[in-house]
Amino acid sequence: MASEWHTLASQKLFLAQTLLRQRPEQPGPAHEAHLQGCIELALRARQTLLALLANYYQHKHQRPSNLAELQALIGAEATDSRALAELENQAGSWWNHLEQLAVHQSRPPAKKKTVSDDNIIAVAVDTGPERSPxxxxRTLAGMKVFLADLAERHEEW
Structure with missing residues (x-):
């Protein structure tokens, strides 16, 4: 059963990479659709990774939706729990980047204010997480490496 979850996670990553590589170069709705589709597939692959880990730890019918739920199932001290917790707290890691993208993608776009002579004030605008191809x-590649390492560690038993 674990191999099916691994295959599904790998498939989602492959589809995300394919969609990312086929995006139109010019900004516009199609470009945005490709980026958001890639992000959604990566987030789905992360969910599948959590299910895979639950399966590896003999929780075959559990589908944790986040790291805290996984840690409640397998323990915060489990090697894989600690590895993901480190990635969660490491700026620039694939897990941290996906977390930022998940938050950003689940919010409506910020309203842009109009500029006039009366309201010109310099303010920092939250641009959200890095969404460049x-x-x-890099995030997809990091996730792919983690998934391969995970399979190698667990499937040698």
């Missing part, structure tokens, strides 16, 4: 490619 290069950043998404």
């Amino acid at each position: 290069e950043a998404l490619e």
Whole structure:
């Protein structure tokens, strides 16, 4: 059963990479659709990874939706729990990037204020997480490496 979850996670990552590579170069609705689709597939792959881990730890019918739920199932001291917790707290890691993207993607776009002579004030605008194709490619590649390492560790038993 674990191999099916691994296959599904790998498939989602492959589809995300394929969608990312086929995006139109010009900004517009199709470009945005490709980026958001890639992000959604990566988030789905992360959910599948959590189910895979639950399965590896003999919780075959559990589907944790986040790291806290996984840790409640397998223990916070389990090797894989600790590895994911480190990734969660490490700026620039694939897990941390996906967490930022999940939050950003689940919120409506910020309203842009109009500029006039009366309201010109310098303010920092939250631009959200890095959504460039290069950043998404790094995140997908990091996740793919983690998934391969995970399978190698667990499937040697």
